[in-house]
Amino acid sequence: MIRKLAGEYRLYSRKKDPDTGKRRNLGTFDTRAAAQKHEREVQYFKRH
Secondary structure, three states, X not given: OEEEEOOEEEEEEEXXXXXXXXXXXXXXXXXXXXXXXXXXXXXXXXXX
């Protein structure tokens, strides 16, 4: 999940953290394209 915050894009995990009930921050990026690229990298890493 990508959200725009103060001109930057933040990547959050898809699932909520069971301990806090919030989504984990997976990084902050200047462009939406960079955030989407990193999300693809994260999903690849989870399965390989």
